[in-house]
Amino acid sequence: MKKYFGNKMAILVFTLPTLILFTLLVFYPIVQVFYKSFFDWNGLGSGVFIGFDNFIRLFDDKLFFLSNKNGFIFAAVITLFQLSMATILALAVSNLKMKGRNFFRIAYFIPVVLSVTVVCQLWLSIYNSDYGLLNRFFETLGLDFRQNWLTDRKSAIYAIAVVNAWQWMGYQFALLLAGIKSIPNSYYEAAQIDGATPVQAHMKITMPLLSETYKFCLLISVTGGIKAFTEMFIMTSGGPGTSSYTLTYMMYSAAFRSNEFGYGLAAASVLVLECLMAILVINFIFKTEPEIGGE
Amino acid sequence: MKKGISLLLILLLVLMTVVGCSSPSTETTETTAAQSETQPATEEEVVTLKIYAQYSDDDTKIPYDYAVAELAKAYPNVKLELDIQAQDDGQKLQTYAATGNLPDIFQVGLSQIETFKESGNIMILDDYAKSTGFLDKAHPSANNIIYNEDGHIYAFPYAGNELVLWYYNKALFEQYGVKVPETYEELLTAIKVFNENDIVPMSIFAKEKWITTAMFDVIATRFEPQGITKLDRGEGKASDEAYTKAAETLNELVKAGMFAEGATNTNYDQAAALFYEGKAAMFLNGQWEIQGSTEKLGENVDWMWYPVMPGYEANKLALSGGGAPGGYAVNPNSEHKELAAEVAAFISEKYCEAKYMYRGNPILAVKVDESIQPETPFPAMMEKLDNELGNITSTTTFAWGLSNPLFKVAIEDQSQFLMTKDYTPAEFIEELDKVIERMEK
Numbered sequence: 001m002k003k004y005f006g007n008k009m010a011i012l013v014f015t016l017p018t019l020i021l022f023t024l025l026v027f028y029p030i031v032q033v034f035y036k037s038f039f040d041w042n043g044l045g046s047g048v049f050i051g052f053d054n055f056i057r058l059f060d061d062k063l064f065f066l067s068n069k070n071g072f073i074f075a076a077v078i079t080l081f082q083l084s085m086a087t088i089l090a091l092a093v094s095n096l097k098m099k100g101r102n103f104f105r106i107a108y109f110i111p112v113v114l115s116v117t118v119v120c121q122l123w124l125s126i127y128n129s130d131y132g133l134l135n136r137f138f139e140t141l142g143l144d145f146r147q148n149w150l151t152d153r154k155s156a157i158y159a160i161a162v163v164n165a166w167q168w169m170g171y172q173f174a175l176l177l178a179g180i181k182s183i184p185n186s187y188y189e190a191a192q193i194d195g196a197t198p199v200q201a202h203m204k205i206t207m208p209l210l211s212e213t214y215k216f217c218l219l220i221s222v223t224g225g226i227k228a229f230t231e232m233f234i235m236t237s238g239g240p241g242t243s244s245y246t247l248t249y250m251m252y253s254a255a256f257r258s259n260e261f262g263y264g265l266a267a268a269s270v271l272v273l274e275c276l277m278a279i280l281v282i283n284f285i286f287k288t289e290p291e292i293g294g295e
Numbered sequence: 296m297k298k299g300i301s302l303l304l305i306l307l308l309v310l311m312t313v314v315g316c317s318s319p320s321t322e323t324t325e326t327t328a329a330q331s332e333t334q335p336a337t338e339e340e341v342v343t344l345k346i347y348a349q350y351s352d353d354d355t356k357i358p359y360d361y362a363v364a365e366l367a368k369a370y371p372n373v374k375l376e377l378d379i380q381a382q383d384d385g386q387k388l389q390t391y392a393a394t395g396n397l398p399d400i401f402q403v404g405l406s407q408i409e410t411f412k413e414s415g416n417i418m419i420l421d422d423y424a425k426s427t428g429f430l431d432k433a434h435p436s437a438n439n440i441i442y443n444e445d446g447h448i449y450a451f452p453y454a455g456n457e458l459v460l461w462y463y464n465k466a467l468f469e470q471y472g473v474k475v476p477e478t479y480e481e482l483l484t485a486i487k488v489f490n491e492n493d494i495v496p497m498s499i500f501a502k503e504k505w506i507t508t509a510m511f512d513v514i515a516t517r518f519e520p521q522g523i524t525k526l527d528r529g530e531g532k533a534s535d536e537a538y539t540k541a542a543e544t545l546n547e548l549v550k551a552g553m554f555a556e557g558a559t560n561t562n563y564d565q566a567a568a569l570f571y572e573g574k575a576a577m578f579l580n581g582q583w584e585i586q587g588s589t590e591k592l593g594e595n596v597d598w599m600w601y602p603v604m605p606g607y608e609a610n611k612l613a614l615s616g617g618g619a620p621g622g623y624a625v626n627p628n629s630e631h632k633e634l635a636a637e638v639a640a641f642i643s644e645k646y647c648e649a650k651y652m653y654r655g656n657p658i659l660a661v662k663v664d665e666s667i668q669p670e671t672p673f674p675a676m677m678e679k680l681d682n683e684l685g686n687i688t689s690t691t692t693f694a695w696g697l698s699n700p701l702f703k704v705a706i707e708d709q710s711q712f713l714m715t716k717d718y719t720p721a722e723f724i725e726e727l728d729k730v731i732e733r734m735e736k
Contacts, residue, residue, distance in 0.1 A: 044414035060728075129557030153558045153717050237504065240559040241712020256386045258704045259410055261529050 004198070030272065037265040043255065047262060048134045054266035064267065066244045070157045071274075075225025077161035078168070083214070093173075094180045105168055105177070112170040120234040123163045124150075145228055150236055153243035160231045160244055179213040180206060183236065207274035216284040222282065223275045247271040317576055344635055345398035346642075347388060348623075349380045354583060356452070358649035362642045373638055392416045397626040399635040400642070402620045404695045408449050409625075418627035420448045423636040429661070432644065436684075437660040438620035444698070451639050452622035453582035453646035454691060455508060455658035459616035460680075461510045462578040462588055464570070466595040472607070473576075475599055477546070482550060482602045484539050489576050490552045498575030500566035501714050503557040504707035505694035510579060511710040512615040512691055514548075517542040517604040520613040522691035527702050527726070529734050533727035542720035544604070545713055559714050581616060581693070582680060584653050589674040598676055612688045619696025657681055 012055065037054055041047030058064050089108055093101050126133040128151040138145040149159040183206060191201040207214075229248035232238055238245045238253065245253070247267050255264030349355040363375055378398055381387045385407045388481055391397045397416060411417040424430045424441070429451060433441060440452045468475055468485075476482035486496040490712055499505050512522040519525060519537035526533065531537070548554075555561065555569070570578040571591040578584070588596045603611045623639040647659040648667055655673050657663075658681070673681070697703040710727055712718045 023714065042410060042413070043389055044410065044416065050429050078732065124560070127560075129560070130555070148557050151557045151715060153712070153715060237502065238708070239502075239504075240715045241718060242708045243712070253704060255382055257391070258699045259389075259406075 014040040026274045033157075033268050033272065037262060037269045040260040040263045041265075042259045043261045048171060050262070054263050055270075057263065058266050058270065063242055063245060063250060064270075066242065067247045067267070068274075069251045070077060070244060071226040071228065071246045073157050074161045074164070075222045077158060078165040078225050079221040081117050081162070081165035082172045083171045083217060085169050086176050086217070089169075089173050090180055091206065094177060108173050110165045112174075114167065116167070116230050119163060119167050120231060123159075123166075124166035124235055127159055135203065151240050152238055156236055156240065156244045157232075160235055161225070161228075163231050163235070164224075164228065172221070175213055176210065179210045182291060183209050211286060215282060219282050222278045226274055226278065227271060247274070298370070340372070341472075342631055342634060343376050343694075344373060344400060344629075344638060345376045345378060345403035345633060347378045347380055347391075347398040349402060350377060351379070351382070354586075357653050358646040361649035362645035365645045365648075366638065366641065369641065370638060373634065375638075395628070397628070399626055399629040399631060400623055400639045402622065403450055403624045405619045405698050406695075408443065408620060408624070408701045409698055410700070412445075412449070415627065417449050418632060418636065419624040420451065420625065420636055420639075423625075423633075423640060424448045424451070427637055427640040429640045431493065432661045434662055437618070440620055440622075440660060443620045450620060450622040450624040451643035452618065452620070452660040453643040453650070454618060454622075455656075455660050456618040456691060457582050457616060457658065457693075458614050458680075458687075459513060459579065459693070460582050460584065460598040460676075461513070461586065461597050461601055462570070462580065462596055462676075464573060464576050464592065464595055467573060467576045472728075476602045477600070478602050479602055482548075486548070486551050486553050495555045495569055495575040496553045496563075496720055497577040497579065498566045498569040499554055499558050499579055499713060499714075500561050500563040501554070502562045504711050505675070506579060507559075507710040507714050508694040508706050509615055511541065511545055511706070511713065513579070513601050514545050516613045516615050516689075516691060517541070517601065517607055517610055519542070520610050520615075520689040520691075522615055523697070523706055526706070526731060527692075527697045529701055529731065530648060532731055533724045538727075539720065539724060540604075542713060542723045546718075546720050548718055549714055554714065559711055580660045582658070582677075583654075583656070585674050585676045585680075587639070589676060594675070596676065598679070610688075612686055614687050614689070615691050617690030617692050617696070618660075620690045621696070658684070675711060699734055701730055701734050 036047065037050060037086050038051055039047035040050045040053070088170050089104070092098060093104050093108075095101075098104075129135060129146070129148050129151065132149075134149065135146045147155060187205050188201055191205060196204070226246075227248050228246050229252065232244040232246065232249055233252070238249045248271065251264040251267045251271070253264075254260045254267060308626055348359060350359055355731055356487040359377075366373060366375065380402055385404065388397075388401060389405065389410070391401075392411060392414065403411070403417070408417060422722075430441075434455065437452065439454060440454075440456065443449050463475060464491050465472075465475075467489075470489055471494070473485045474481055478486050486712065489496040499506060499510065501510075508523065515538060518540050519531075519535075525531040526538070533536065533542070555575070566575075566578070567580075567584075567587070569575040570588070574667065578588070585598075601614070623643050625635045625639055629635050644661050647661040648663055650656040650659060651663045652667060652670050655669060655671065655677055657673060662678075667722050694707055696704060697706070705727055713720070713723050
């Protein structure tokens with residue numbers, strides 16, 4: 001083993017293919033995103049350098065602020081829903097005394113393996129104003145709560161966020177379940193001897209030991225929320241009007257519908273920076289926690 | 296034992312890999328052998344042209360198949376390789392252009408023609424239009440869809456000036472004793488009566504942004520016959536009186552309940568089903584809807600002139616829609632560009648014939664030979680349109696016929712927004728004007 005790790009040449013040779021692919025397919029395009037955002041470019045040809053004009057226009061655009069707001073709403077909804085539901089369900093399923101554990105484990109994970117198009121079509125039917133499941137359900141209960149879920153400019157983004165939250169909850173659930181399984185049983189036995197209730201045991205043992213997993217789950221929910229695109233593209237085309245635009249949709253619309261690639265890339269640059277900031281903030285929060293917990 | 300099994304599996308894997316990799320090469324050696332055998336028989340070599348065309352429903356498949364069959368007779372040495380057009384606002388074609396992979400012949404709309412002009416990705420076809428005889432066969436009314444604003448020809452069109460038609464169900468109007476609206480007041484009355492009887496006044500697939508653009512344009516032409524085209528050319532502002540009134544009128548109609556709840560999330564199939572099943576009294580779509588509506592509703596369906604606004608009676612016969620330059624264009628960097636241009640002109644002509652014969656559509660860019668007869672007699676609505684064509688005072692264009700991509704995106708988004716109850720005309724006008732200002736720079 002020492003021979004291989006000490007051999008710098010070997011390390012270089014084995015990592016070089018992946019490094020090259022990563023540079024070509026990830027790093028270079030990202031650099032291009034930042035570079036071309038300073039141009040007035042229609043996708044063909046080389047574009048005209050205009051400095052910060054795209055960014056000045058971006059910060060003057062109502063749509064940019066709406067997109068940001070929608071991104072944060074989306075991230076908040078999916079993080080809250082996914083983390084809380086995944087925790088509760090993972091804790092429930094990890095309980096050896098629960099009947100049908102295997103069935104529930106599989107059932108909660110099925111939405112994750114479904115294609116996003118299929119899930120969106122399903123929820124389009126559920127949200128339909130006239131014959132959708134949701135409105136009919138309220139009708140049956142006698143409540144006058146029928147809503148235009150996807151055609152109301154205020155509720156559209158929440159409705160779409162729920163779709164993503166529903167689908168990907170299973171993924172966080174699986175991660176947390178795997179984490180819980182790796183906690184040695186002796187800890188729980190010790191807690192039981194000390195007279196802890198199940199809830200106290202979970203609060204003091206399970207949660208702190210799962211902090212790395214939670215950090216990862218939080219990361220993917222928050223960044224996934226900020227850069228949401230697929231659901232609003234399929235379900236409402238950013239609509240009604242522009243009320244469910246996110247930064248990614250704004251980039252898509254500017255680049256591919258208006259042929260203003262420079263402006264779209266400016267939005268994309270801001271998106272990359274926001275995700276980066278989110279990652280740094282989350283890392284910072286989770287870095288300080290162990291110190292507090294260790295006292 | 297374990298070693299033996301794993302050795303056997305490895306051998307099997309290697310064998311299958313060899314078999315899998317070798318078959319294509321044996322196929323090609325067979326075909327080249329066959330080709331070299333037949334080469335002395337044919338003088339000219341087979342030229343394969345790549346074509347990017349719509350091929351998704353009867354309306355697009357039937358003309359294409361007919362054109363290919365006719366092509367085999369007239370140009371036996373030309374084979375077409377079809378690349379089916381994606382319904383993606385031209386993004387795939389844009390990517391082809393950016394990477395230098397444009398097909399020899401491709402179907403294109405006006406806003407992309409403008410983009411491709413700037414980057415040298417579209418061929419000027421003026422000479423070929425003359426030499427292939429396309430211009431001789433063209434309808435005089437089709438000049439606006441053949442010639443671009445700069446006077447050149449960039450594509451061979453086949454669709455004639457198609458229009459946005461306001462369809463209605465005669466039986467429903469009779470059943471509820473409603474007069475077919477000719478004025479705005481009558482329209483409001485109709486909306487009220489239909490809503491009281493649980494009939495959707497107008498069914499609209501507002502999930503697609505082009506129909507909401509058309510809806511706004513229909514109202515805009517009540518005040519300003521040039522509709523959205525005037526804004527597209529930067530000759531007007533959304534805050535002008537005509538467009539302000541149009542926005543306010545559409546907002547009133549939405550609030551009065553003209554459209555179903557959740558209209559902006561209804562797709563074509565759902566909206567058409569409402570109309571065909573008699574649950575909606577009116578429907579808005581292009582004239583290509585005539586075939587489908589007649590099949591489903593027979594004599595009960597008809598189209599009407601858009602209702603007139605008080606004080607603007609002169610605009611009664613102004614319609615929305617209309618052709619725009621677009622059709623089959625040629626890649627100027629193609630290896631066989633002359634042949635591609637000839638073939639493109641030929642295909643466009645054949646599309647017109649197919650539409651005349653099989654799609655009940657006599658409104659085309661090219662005059663069809665008199666010996667060609669339609670398969671079935673034209674639907675009544677089409678006959679009516681054909682007769683009234685001369686009376687139409689003006690037309691505008693569809694969303695895909697707009698020339699400025701910035702305006703196109705803005706009007707599409709804003710018109711869909713205006714179809715919701717919460718959006719105000721003031722917001723609509725403000726957002727549109729912002730874009731129009733930027734267009735001027």
